[in-house]
Amino acid sequence: MPTQALSLQQVSDRIRQKAREMGFGAVGFAPAHASAYGDAYARWIAEGMHGEMAYLAREDAVAKRREPAVLVPGARSAVVVAMEYFNADADPAVPGDPSRGIVARYARNHDYHDLMKERLIALQDWINTELLPVRGRAYVDTGAVLERELASRAGLGWFGRNTMLIQPRRGSYWFLGTILLDAELAYDAPFARDHCGTCAACVSACPTGALLGRDEAGAPRMDARRCISYLTIELRGPIPRDLRPMIGNRIYGCDICQEVCPWNRFATPSSEEAFLAREGLDGPSLIEWMTMTQEEFSARFKGSPIKRAKRRGLLRNVAVALGNWGSPEAVPALAIALHDEEPLVRGHAAWALGRIGTEAARQALRGREEVEQDAWVREEIAVGLGEG
Known part of the structure; x- marks a missing residue:
């Protein structure tokens, strides 16, 4: 049964502790109010930069990204979690060996969606059973949720110029997950400072010119149609001929904008066994x-x-x-x-x-x-x- 007479701060503290026990490396809490980037997102869609990812442009999907309460009726809070997945290349020579393929680090073992979703559902069930009755829903990249904005609002990091959430002295190799709940919680201070500063290493290093800096709202802009991750995963048809030479030996996804980020010198190898590279996926x-x-x-x-x-x-x-x-x-x-x-x-x-x-x-x-x-x-x- 839910514990009686806990303060909002105590509830949040208990959830944070439980989430960490479940293997989440970072946990934060944010109000589930309307997105500050709703207009910027709509402009991005209008410019066609989402490419063939039509699910991003559906009217209902745009509305849900603007306002979480449309996605989960009565949503008042977001529990945002992160799991680190960085692992160094087993053979440092692989990226420079054109006879071997490069698979993005996140895809070298189990599908993180399944692992994190299962744990988030278990966390929500625990909240409902042990702390307070709640209704809500868990998401790991599969719902119309602007996870990185919510994560920044929950104090977990800033929205980097490479479009990733970057945590100070921990880098950007993080999987994000969210539980939208219909209950009030004690919220963390939003991460307000942009630590990218004048650094544009990611923009310069992107072989296809997919990274476009920031828009007037401060959100990083990307032309997904030129992103190697989009070209090698989301695009279902032929890769445009002019972009093929720029892909090099990256055969599934791309980490270039993370590899050149100065903050990722602080990245530490993941302790989650499911994220260690399977045999044959590190330089096939x-x-x-x-x-x-x-x-x-x-x-x-x-x-x-x-x-x-x-x-x-x-x-x-x-x-x-x-x-x-x-x-x-x-x-x-x-x-x-x-x-x-x-x-x-x-x-x-x-x-x-x-x-x-x-x-x-x-x-x-x-x-x-x-x-x-x-x-x-x-x-x-x-x-x-x-x-x-």
């Missing part, structure tokens, strides 16, 4: 992955965020990375991919073979040109042969 062989079957994909990435890209999306990315490597060693695997059942894979394999440009690569392209029926793939083959 691009050639090996290029020949992956659907059965191998399903088995290898069970419970992994990488399943979001699907096999065709992942192999699209791998083909681009092989083209950027440009080694004749990749020709046999790409030649096999030219006959894949997925046009998306065949087309990007054709582009990669064109980049390599050896006689063997051209022979593979000419052979496929004779039988290819898909118009877009034929176009990619023509480009690869220098005829497009």
